[in-house]
Amino acid sequence: MKQVTTRAEVPQEHRWSIEDLFADTAAWNKEYEEVKGSLAKLEPFHGKLNNAETIKQCFVLEDDISLHTERLYVYAHMKHHEDMADPAYQALSEKATKLSVEVSEALSFITPEVLALSEDKLQQLIADPALAAYKRTLEEMLRQKAHILSKQEEALLAQVGNLSQAPSNIFAMLNNADMKFPKVKDENGEEVELTHGRYIQFLESRDRRVRQSAFEAMYGTYRKQKNTIGATLSANITKNLFYAKARKYPSALEMSLFSDNISKEVYTNLIDTIHESLPILHRYLELRKKLLKVDELHMYDLFAPLVEEFKMDITYEQAKQMVEDSLEPLGEEYGKALHQGLDGGWIDVYENEGKRSGAYSWGAYGTHPYVLLNHKDNLNSMFTLAHEMGHALHSFYSDANQDYRNAQYPIFLAEVASTLNEALLMDYMLKKTTDPKAKLYLLTYYADQFRTTVFRQTMFAEFEKITHEKAEQGESLTPQDFSKVYYDLNKEYHGPGMAVDQDIEMEWARIPHFYNSFYVYKYATGFSAATSFAKQILEEGQPAVDRYLGFLKSGGSDYPINILKRAGVDMSTPEPIKQAMSVFKDLVEQMEELTKSM
Known part of the structure; x- marks a missing residue:
């Protein structure tokens, strides 16, 4: 089997242009310090969100902090996903996550403070031309107002929050860590341990005995834990x-x-x-x-x-061409943007050592979207390319036509x-x-x-x-x-x-x-x-x-x-x-x- 390449060996044309977000870690650190510094600017707004001018200034600052935090978070995690074993970017992604939590906490006073205003006052703010850019935010706050409780009740519900995670956490531990499935005889008569990942593979077997054995072993195991x-x-x-x-x-x-x-x-x-x-x-x-x-x-x-037995071999270049041809019904404008994405450094194409598995489309407002793939030369990978480019173009059009808050x-x-x-x-x-x-x-x-x-x-x-x-x-x-x-x-x-x-x-x-x-x-x-x-x-x-x-x-x-x-x-x-x-x-x-x- 061909050895998986290291990140350093991946040719430039198969990598995403992550430098479009930040030139390097030094530029990232500079912006990180700026965001940290800007949190102090929120202090004067505490207890003052009761008129259009102050609320507008606060929203503008909130957007600025949120956007730069998003950029820092996306870059750090995407660099980490290029090679999950690289300690430098592991540390950077942890740093970005901590900043994100800190920012959420610093901004958390805004919504409750605006919601504490009377319904009449909120209606006035929604109609105020100075807040036109934030009309939707305020309408949404007014809509939620009926379901927001008093300060003490909200504090109590927040404390119950951790408790409410219990059913999900207990199930996850039981399902992923504690449950052990029996062995199943595969097509060659060899005993293979059944796992969540292998279950679908067994169900896709051409041998009916294998499918039935896996099915019965899976649900027999769950039956023992039914209570x-x-x-x-x-x-x-x-x-x-x-x-x-x-x-x-x-x-x-x-x-x-x-x-x-x-x-x-x-x-x-x-x-x-x-x-x-x-x-x-x-x-x-x-x-x-x-x-x-x-x-x-x-x-x-x-x-x-x-x-x-049926296999379709489709190289990445062929997949790109077929995706472009098949999306021609979406017209010239879409076709242009798609071509720009396929050839403009949006995509990280092949698997390399330590790279995050799966596929996704991601990015930060103000920069083009990015797509992570682990392309194999098959039909499934071609559909994955079409799928992720759908997400990417949705974000591309949305960002180009909406302000940060509505994108x-x-x-x-x-x-x-x-x-x-x-x-x-x-x-x-x-x-x-x-x-x-x-x-x-x-x-x-x-x-x-x-x-x-x-x-x-x-x-x-x-x-x-x-x-x-x-x-x-x-x-x-x-x-x-x-x-x-x-x-x-x-x-x-x-x-x-x-x-x-x-x-x-x-x-x-x-x-x-x-x-x-x-x-x-x-x-x-x-x-x-x-x-x-x-x-x-x-x-x-x-x-x-x-x-x-x-x-x-x-x-x-x-x-x-x-x-x-x-x-x-x-x-x-x-x-x-x-x-x-x-x-x-x-x-x-x-x-x-x-x-x-x-």
């Missing part, structure tokens, strides 16, 4: 109910949707529309059964490869641009591919994204909704209750043609997202919004492109539902989810046609 994990999940739900009640929200679900100003209907629409579309999923599962040539499709067959877009919108790029790349490849085997491989790849990102995450979201509602109605939540709700949902989602193994009833016990409650639905809505955008762009052309670019340029300047609605995707209705489902239906029909001729 402890049931207690931690139940405690997490109790914690959510406590906060919802303390902060005067009608329910835990509405509390979690409040920060993005999203109505409960967006959540329930998603679940209802997906229920209507379950017959299409059942058709896909029927097809899966046929292609795998099995009498019964089991839960451990869902990740098994459907196409005989940061929320998580609800974050996956739309990245997933849209993948959808357009997939459409391009399907139109170009003539080999039936390659086509089936691509269709399966895409159909499984719908299955795991839309259907599966919606099922998770429904599980959270049901269990929280039971708790709110005073019903008990034993491990048996969790298992029953979870098993019934699996039966409903996977349909009558599927052998829903009893062991799947324990899957709730291994999902870490359930400790970050009501979060997973954003995967499904983001994917649906992106699919809807892609469909409109491919069918309408320029008018849809213009709306989409408007979405990218909006950053976080309004609530996510409003930003999407202006761009032609109204998530307060079932329409975008229905559009995504029509794309999924089309994929299944293409697969059905293909398999007839194979």
